[in-house]
Amino acid sequence: MSPPAQPGVPGGRGSKVPPARKLLCMCSLSLCLTYLCYSLMGGTGPGALRSPAALSGTAAPRFPAALPGTAVPGAPRSPAALPGTAAPRSPASPPSSTGAPAPSAAPTRASNSSREGAAGAWLRTPLAPGEVITAQSGAFERDPQESSTTDEELSRAGSPGNRGGSGSTTPDYGEKRLPQALIIGVKKGGTRALLEAIRAHPDVRAVGTEPHFFDRNYEKGLEWYRNVMPKTLEGQITMEKTPSYFVTNEAPRRIHSMAKDTKLIVVVRNPVTRAISDYTQTLSKKPEIPTFEVLAFKNRTLGLIDASWSAIRIGIYALHLENWLQYFPLSQILFVSGERLITDPAGEMAKVQDFLGLKRIVTEKHFYFNKTKGFPCLKKPEDSSAPRCLGKSKGRTHPKIDPDVIHRLRKFYKPFNVMFYQMTGQDFQWEQEESDK
Numbered sequence: 552m553s554p555p556a557q558p559g560v561p562g563g564r565g566s567k568v569p570p571a572r573k574l575l576c577m578c579s580l581s582l583c584l585t586y587l588c589y590s591l592m593g594g595t596g597p598g599a600l601r602s603p604a605a606l607s608g609t610a611a612p613r614f615p616a617a618l619p620g621t622a623v624p625g626a627p628r629s630p631a632a633l634p635g636t637a638a639p640r641s642p643a644s645p646p647s648s649t650g651a652p653a654p655s656a657a658p659t660r661a662s663n664s665s666r667e668g669a670a671g672a673w674l675r676t677p678l679a680p681g682e683v684i685t686a687q688s689g690a691f692e693r694d695p696q697e698s699s700t701t702d703e704e705l706s707r708a709g710s711p712g713n714r715g716g717s718g719s720t721t722p723d724y725g726e727k728r729l730p731q732a733l734i735i736g737v738k739k740g741g742t743r744a745l746l747e748a749i750r751a752h753p754d755v756r757a758v759g760t761e762p763h764f765f766d767r768n769y770e771k772g773l774e775w776y777r778n779v780m781p782k783t784l785e786g787q788i789t790m791e792k793t794p795s796y797f798v799t800n801e802a803p804r805r806i807h808s809m810a811k812d813t814k815l816i817v818v819v820r821n822p823v824t825r826a827i828s829d830y831t832q833t834l835s836k837k838p839e840i841p842t843f844e845v846l847a848f849k850n851r852t853l854g855l856i857d858a859s860w861s862a863i864r865i866g867i868y869a870l871h872l873e874n875w876l877q878y879f880p881l882s883q884i885l886f887v888s889g890e891r892l893i894t895d896p897a898g899e900m901a902k903v904q905d906f907l908g909l910k911r912i913v914t915e916k917h918f919y920f921n922k923t924k925g926f927p928c929l930k931k932p933e934d935s936s937a938p939r940c941l942g943k944s945k946g947r948t949h950p951k952i953d954p955d956v957i958h959r960l961r962k963f964y965k966p967f968n969v970m971f972y973q974m975t976g977q978d979f980q981w982e983q984e985e986s987d988k
């Protein structure tokens with residue numbers, strides 16, 4: 552079976568070599584080469600990536616050829632993929648799954664029958680307590696992903712009679728269903744803002760806490776997962792967000808095994824700013840940790856970036872995405888700009904609603920810019936005096952980072968960003984950003 556045609560990729564189904572496969576092959580190869588080169592040059596283990604700045608004059612990372620219509624200024628073009636390298640599997644024929652059995656329930660499309668007027672029926676959905684500050688464990692969170700959901704909240708959410716943590720006052724009608732759409736990342740990308748905005752749509756119901764099913768709670772089984780969900784009526788979409796899925800190796804296979812037509816949404820943000828945001832969150836819980844500048848490098852003099860630090864690693868989006876593309880076609884993944892979610896929330900929400908097959912009900916009428924918060928907030932519900940801004944843990948003031956470190960990180964991420972633009976067919980323009988906040 553040939554993979555589905557990818558947007559922005561010429562050839563379509565009629566081509567001899569499916570373009571999606573060719574692209575995956577090239578991306579995979581170039582990523583491997585990039586890692587190999589960095590590891591060889593760094594020589595201090597797989598986590599030690601030398602910034603490209605420090606690599607000038609040495610083997611440069613290779614890149615997939617730019618996709619037509621996705622011109623990225625200054626992006627290097629790659630030669631054809633080298634022979635003898637293993638091509639990633641096509642999204643249409645994923646590796647066999649050993650995960651939980653796939654349920655028969657097909658994703659339910661929104662009926663689009665909702666009334667415009669329903670948009671006015673804003674429901675106040677307070678953040679889960681754990682959402683305010685998310686804890687990190689271990690020495691500066693070298694591996695585990697922090698959660699904004701506590702175990703206690705989850706067990707409450709999963710208990711019989713629970714409304715699924717949606718926090719809304721919608722009558723408790725309907726059935727609990729497995730999600731048809733997931734916000735899978737990225738951590739500190741703006742996932743909470745997106746979830747709260749899409750929850751304003753009457754055809755969407757979402758669990759407020761992060762279930763972490765496909766990374767931490769998978770052994771609890773699909774019935775546990777279903778029970779965590781809010782009840783939905785026929786035609787409503789069930790959603791959840793757990794940002795750590797995007798960087799969890801097993802997540803694509805497990806989600807595919809649940810339902811291969813699950814729609815996936817990734818909120819991405821300039822990886823340098825994202826790393827600082829991530830660090831800021833850790834710092835808020837553990838003020839004694841070393842500075843960002845110290846943690847970012849294996850060896851600062853040599854310019855060796857410490858890519859084993861999750862704050863850095865999460866931002867290598869191209870690497871993580873490659874894993875997802877082995878199971879899901881690009882057309883099933885929506886990339887939302889975390890930056891535009893702040894500057895033009897209604898514009899990004901239009902894309903999200905289109906992607907989910909929903910009527911565009913969440914529009915500019917729903918947002919206003921709150922000067923005190925410094926971010927867009929949802930307008931207050933008619934029956935409430937309180938506007939809906941996100942909590943204190945969203946929009947923290949970042950510490951001032953040494954400009955030289957910012958510069959080195961930008962150089963480090965640039966080839967990966969370019970690769971990510973080419974893989975997605977979208978230029979997020981992170982290279983053009985002047986400041987990091």
Ligand SMILES: Nc1ncnc2c1ncn2[C@@H]1O[C@H](COP(=O)(O)OS(=O)(=O)O)[C@@H](OP(=O)(O)O)[C@H]1O
Pocket residue numbers: 685699737738739740741742743744794827828829831889892893926927928940941944945946947
């Ligand atoms: N409307 C609105 N209000 C407040 N904050 C907003 C909003 N839109 C996007 N953002 C940005 O979201 C960042 C937090 O991202 P996440 O919600 O994905 O964080 S988490 O992974 O769930 O902890 C958060 O990062 P920091 O600014 O670093 O705190 C915000 O920049």
